[in-house]
Amino acid sequence: MxxxxxxxxxxxxxxxxxxxxxxxxxxxxxxxxxxxxxxxQFPPPGLTTEWFxxxxxxxxxxxxxxxxxxxVAAIATSIALxxxxxxxxxxxxxxxxxxxxxxxxxxxxxxxxGVITGMALRSxxxxxxxxxxxxxxVLGHATFCIVIVYNNAxxxxxxxxGGIMEASADLGANAFQTFRHVLLPNMGxxxxxxxxxxxxxxxxxxxVTIFTAGSxxxxxxxxxxxxxxxxxxRQRPVTNVVAILVFAATFFPILAAYxxxxxxxxxxxxxx
Amino acid sequence: MTSxxxxxxxxxxxxxxxxxxxxxxxxxxxxxxAMLGPSGSGKTTCLRLISGFEKPTxxxxxxxxxxxxxxxxxLRNVNTVFQDYALFPHMNVRDNVAYGLMVKGMGRSQRxxxxxxxxxxxxLDAYGDRKPAQLSGGQRQRVALARALVNEPRxxxxxxxxxxxxxxxxxxMQDELKALQMKxxxxxxxxxxxxxxxxxxADSLAVFNEGRIAQIGTPQxxxxxPATRFVADFVGSSNVLPPELxxxxxxxxxxxxxxxxxxxxxASGPVRGTVKALRYLGSGTRVVIEAxxxxxxxxxxxxxxxxEEGATTAFAFDPGALHLMGAN
Amino acid sequence: MTAPAILPARGLADRLTxxxxxxxxxxxxxxxxxxxxxxxxVYLGSLAALLLQSFYAIDEFSGVVKEEFTLKTYGExxxxxxxxxxxxxxxxxxxxxxxxxxxxxxxxxxAARYARGHWKAAFYLGVMLPLWSSYLVKVYAxxxxxxxxxxxxxxxxxxxxxxxxxxxxSIPGLEGSSLSTSxxxxxxxxxxIWLPYMILPMQxxxxxxxTSMLEASADLGATRAQAFRxxxxxxxxxGVIAGSIFTFSLTLGDYIIPQIIGNSANFIGMAVYQLQGTAGNIPxxxxxxxxxxxxxxxxxxxxxxxxxxxAL
Numbered sequence: 039m040x041x042x043x044x045x046x047x048x049x050x051x052x053x054x055x056x057x058x059x060x061x062x063x064x065x066x067x068x069x070x071x072x073x074x075x076x077x078x079q080f081p082p083p084g085l086t087t088e089w090f091x092x093x094x095x096x097x098x099x100x101x102x103x104x105x106x107x108x109x110v111a112a113i114a115t116s117i118a119l120x121x122x123x124x125x126x127x128x129x130x131x132x133x134x135x136x137x138x139x140x141x142x143x144x145x146x147x148x149x150x151x152g153v154i155t156g157m158a159l160r161s162x163x164x165x166x167x168x169x170x171x172x173x174x175x176v177l178g179h180a181t182f183c184i185v186i187v188y189n190n191a192x193x194x195x196x197x198x199x200g201g202i203m204e205a206s207a208d209l210g211a212n213a214f215q216t217f218r219h220v221l222l223p224n225m226g227x228x229x230x231x232x233x234x235x236x237x238x239x240x241x242x243x244x245x246v247t248i249f250t251a252g253s254x255x256x257x258x259x260x261x262x263x264x265x266x267x268x269x270x271x272r273q274r275p276v277t278n279v280v281a282i283l284v285f286a287a288t289f290f291p292i293l294a295a296y297x298x299x300x301x302x303x304x305x306x307x308x309x310x
Numbered sequence: 311m312t313s314x315x316x317x318x319x320x321x322x323x324x325x326x327x328x329x330x331x332x333x334x335x336x337x338x339x340x341x342x343x344a345m346l347g348p349s350g351s352g353k354t355t356c357l358r359l360i361s362g363f364e365k366p367t368x369x370x371x372x373x374x375x376x377x378x379x380x381x382x383x384x385l386r387n388v389n390t391v392f393q394d395y396a397l398f399p400h401m402n403v404r405d406n407v408a409y410g411l412m413v414k415g416m417g418r419s420q421r422x423x424x425x426x427x428x429x430x431x432x433x434l435d436a437y438g439d440r441k442p443a444q445l446s447g448g449q450r451q452r453v454a455l456a457r458a459l460v461n462e463p464r465x466x467x468x469x470x471x472x473x474x475x476x477x478x479x480x481x482x483m484q485d486e487l488k489a490l491q492m493k494x495x496x497x498x499x500x501x502x503x504x505x506x507x508x509x510x511x512a513d514s515l516a517v518f519n520e521g522r523i524a525q526i527g528t529p530q531x532x533x534x535x536p537a538t539r540f541v542a543d544f545v546g547s548s549n550v551l552p553p554e555l556x557x558x559x560x561x562x563x564x565x566x567x568x569x570x571x572x573x574x575x576x577a578s579g580p581v582r583g584t585v586k587a588l589r590y591l592g593s594g595t596r597v598v599i600e601a602x603x604x605x606x607x608x609x610x611x612x613x614x615x616x617x618e619e620g621a622t623t624a625f626a627f628d629p630g631a632l633h634l635m636g637a638n
Numbered sequence: 639m640t641a642p643a644i645l646p647a648r649g650l651a652d653r654l655t656x657x658x659x660x661x662x663x664x665x666x667x668x669x670x671x672x673x674x675x676x677x678x679x680v681y682l683g684s685l686a687a688l689l690l691q692s693f694y695a696i697d698e699f700s701g702v703v704k705e706e707f708t709l710k711t712y713g714e715x716x717x718x719x720x721x722x723x724x725x726x727x728x729x730x731x732x733x734x735x736x737x738x739x740x741x742x743x744x745x746x747x748x749a750a751r752y753a754r755g756h757w758k759a760a761f762y763l764g765v766m767l768p769l770w771s772s773y774l775v776k777v778y779a780x781x782x783x784x785x786x787x788x789x790x791x792x793x794x795x796x797x798x799x800x801x802x803x804x805x806x807x808s809i810p811g812l813e814g815s816s817l818s819t820s821x822x823x824x825x826x827x828x829x830x831i832w833l834p835y836m837i838l839p840m841q842x843x844x845x846x847x848x849t850s851m852l853e854a855s856a857d858l859g860a861t862r863a864q865a866f867r868x869x870x871x872x873x874x875x876x877g878v879i880a881g882s883i884f885t886f887s888l889t890l891g892d893y894i895i896p897q898i899i900g901n902s903a904n905f906i907g908m909a910v911y912q913l914q915g916t917a918g919n920i921p922x923x924x925x926x927x928x929x930x931x932x933x934x935x936x937x938x939x940x941x942x943x944x945x946x947x948x949a950l
Contacts, residue, residue: 045862048744048747048748048752049748049752051744051745051748052744052745052747052748052749052761055741055742055744055745055833055837056745056761056764056765058741058830058833059764059765059768059830059833059834060764060767060768062776062779062780062782062783062830063768063771063775063776063779065779065782065783065789066775066778066779066782069782077785077787078781078782078785078787078788079787079788080782080787080788080789080791080792081792117676120672121672121673121676122673124669124670124672124673125669125670125673125674127669128666128669128670128673134663134666140670140674143674143677143678143681143682144673144677146681147677147681149887150887150891150930150931150934151887151888151890151891151892151907151930152891152892153891153892153893153906153907153910153911153927153930154685154688154891154927154930154931155681155684157688157910157914157923157924157927158681158684158685158687158688158927159680159684160914160920160923161684161687161688161690161691161920161924162683162684162687162688164687164691164920165687165690165691166687177680180676181676181677181680181681184673184676184677199394199396201392201394201395201396202396202397202398202399204361204363204383204390204392204396205390205392205396205397205398205457206398206409206413207362207363207382207383207384207655208361208363208383208384208388208389208390208392208458209384209389209409209410209413209457209458209461210384210385210410210413210414210461210645211384211409211410211413212384212413212651212652212654212655213651213654213655213658213665214651214654214655215413215651219409219412219413220398223400224399224400235770238770239770242772242773242774244773244774244894245773245891245892245893245894245907248911249911249914253915261772261773261774264774264775264778265774265894265898268774268777268778268781268898269897269898277778278778281772281774281775281778284772284774284775285771285772285775287772288770288771288772289767289771292766292767292770292771293763293767296763296766300759362659373643373644374642374643374644375643376643376644378644380656380660381644381656382655382656382658382659382660383659384652384655385644385645385646385647385652385656386643386644386645387641387642387643387644387645388643462641464641464643465643
């Protein structure tokens with residue numbers, strides 16, 4: 039009989055591993071309160087909350103990137119929601135020619151390293167003389183967000199018994215009524231979860247964005263702003279304040295997505 | 311009498327698989343019609359052809375005389391009780407039942423009143439506010455029934471509706487369904503793989519085998535006069551006699567069926583066999599005799615002497631009980 | 639009066655539903671056209687553009703891209719300075735993958751085999767949240783940790799173990815003034831960032847090992863170590879390979895981490911970034927970007943042969 043108690047060393051290694059994954063992020067919070075702005079001295083020589091005020095009042099350079107990131111994430115998520123749901127609905131139908139190729143095509147933008155997606159888009163913009171703009175950023179983001187929505191939608195559709203769609207038609211509902219009264223209510227939380235994950239992914243994305251944003255100052259998303267601060271730091275704790283904001287903007291949607299889809303085989307996020 | 315459903319040489323092929331192959335049948339209005347057969351025999355596909363979830367690859371289907379080849383499921387005034395019930399998980403029981411009325415545009419209070427009426431009919435009046443997940447299997451089955459009946463369909467299709475219930479509940483539901491059908495005078499088309507269910511409930515039934523109808527008739531005809539060996543095998547506990555044995559027993563050299571109730575042990579006869587097994591059934595004992603390599607069951611009524619296993623015995627039968635099935 | 643057996647269509651919605659029912663391919667086409675147009679045009683189009691660019695070359699004197707087919711740009715990849723970049727990146731990706739597998743195993747094994755109820759959920763979220771939380775924030779956190787004056791330096795000083803770090807930093811190839819400017823730092827951050835991508839598929843694979851199988855091997859007299867080696871490891875292998883697809887591919891393409899942490903030695907991603915940007919050599923950048931695709935195709939073919947896709 040195998041014991042159901044784990045060996046102490048294994049448990050220690052597992053919990054140690056989890057701590058390893060989480061503790062570094064906590065440091066971000068600590069350094070937002072340090073009084074030392076020119077180095078990453080540990081322990082901080084003193085603690086202060088002034089950087090939150092500084093970020094709010096004295097750093098107008100934070101706001102345009104923040105708005106741009108929100109705007110891009112919102113548009114990219116909306117596009118991904120529509121396209122991802124459409125393709126999921128098509129894929130749960132009976133087998134058709136090219137089905138496997140399509141699922142590969144959806145997966146590809148996230149399966150290949152971001153630098154390839156970025157460079158590919160950059161090459162295309164170059165060849166077609168498309169000037170960089172908010173829309174070139176959105177183009178890239180929506181492309182890799184489709185798979186996030188698709189994964190959530192397809193998992194839910196698979197779990198939904200196909201019978202309820204037939205039952206709806208059987209009871210006299212046309213396709214649009216079935217969509218409105220049966221499909222949407224049952225898909226809602228999965229789509230919301232997918233949308234939140236897509237939003238988090240887009241809001242945080244930097245690798246593809248750098249290739250599709252161009253170099254204009256008005257083309258700076260918040261992650262690009264942060265990257266600049268990492269390479270050429272000034273007022274380091276302010277960067278931490280923004281990092282906390284970015285962290286929160288991804289943390290809470292992920293948590294919400296988890297609770298929205300918990301309990302199924304489809305739990306959100308398995309397929310980033 | 312009008313026919314509620316009519317199949318004319320209907321086929322449904324999935325590539326090389328002939329799920330339904332050249333089926334002709336007529337279901338009379340107001341009848342309780344059963345489609346019986348093993349799984350994969352095409353009976354469920356036939357039901358789905360009536361509801362419109364499958365389209366025939368050949369032949370014509372008429373519902374009350376109208377060709378439905380261009381009619382999508384939602385415009386067919388036919389409702390289904392699905393095998394897994396397919397209740398809407400996000401709606402309570404009342405809204406589930408009222409769904410068909412809602413999509414047809416009936417107002418809220420009116421459709422809820424109708425739904426409650428229907429729930430009362432299936433004895434679930436107190437359950438309107440519950441979610442399907444909070445109901446037992448038997449209760450879900452009744453909700454599915456109410457949800458279909460509230461639309462006043464011209465034909466009610468039932469796809470193995472009792473399959474998921476335990477034995478006791480299933481027997482009670484058989485009686486209830488039959489009573490309901492008589493009361494409403496509605497045409498019921500009932501798919502099952504359980505021959506007892508089909509025989510006890512249906513006015514007439516079709517036995518399916520490999521996509522074709524092996525026999526169509528009343529339960530009595532099917533039980534007493536099986537048309538093929540398959541039907542005899544599947545439907546009854548009938549003895550199936552190969553041509554040699556039939557001839558040895560005094561008949562022509564043809565396949566035949568012989569019901570155990572009509573078979574009795576005898577001291578002498580043209581064929582003798584060895585007693586292989588005994589099964590006490592309360593009302594009598596079923597004795598299995600092996601004769602000429604074929605097992606033949608006889609029913610010995612209670613009170614009569616029963617041979618021991620391994621004993622040798624002859625057997626006899628009422629002359630009219632031997633039913634010839636021809637070459638097939 | 640009884641209702642008719644066939645109800646009349648009540649408008650466009652009913653008629654369209656009928657059309658979809660009679661011709662399911664119409665609906666399929668309607669559903670698929672927008673997403674396929676998007677992915678086909680935007681994404682596949684871009685990949686084609688990438689491939690096309692990589693077969694162009696830049697005119698060495700004018701610095702202008704000549705739009706005619708040549709293999710010259712791919713030839714440039716074999717120049718020692720460029721080839722070094724490829725080798726360095728692949729070695730780093732391999733080291734990171736191995737380290738991630740080792741680090742992930744106890745977590746995945748514990749979560750799959752022992753964690754129950756709330757602990758299971760905690761482990762799941764505990765891996766999920768770092769996986770999804772902001773990439774840049776995580777990299778930034780490590781800049782804080784690895785800085786000379788940061789928490790590791792402080793801890794080493796307090797425990798009088800600074801000599802270990804100094805020793806590591808004096809190993810040829812790993813030199814740096816602090817961990818944050820040494821390749822060691824780059825390696826550590828890669829491991830940290832991609833670790834969750836290894837844990838999840840590994841855990842999924844391990845969860846498919848039935849406990850009864852372990853018990854059976856225990857019944858046959860196997861020690862815990864034997865059962866582990868002969869039963870658990872082989873069954874976990876597809877998960878490890880599935881995870882390695884992520885860690886390997888992500889390391890191959892990353893250009894942010896080596897840019898922020900390490901000795902600015904070039905990696906494929908950085909080369910792509912710099913060549914398309916300041917250097918303006920888009921054909922060579924494109925050629926560099928094609929390399930990870932080729933490496934991953936080979937890797938995926940090998941992984942498929944080892945059954946890794948069942949664990950995805």
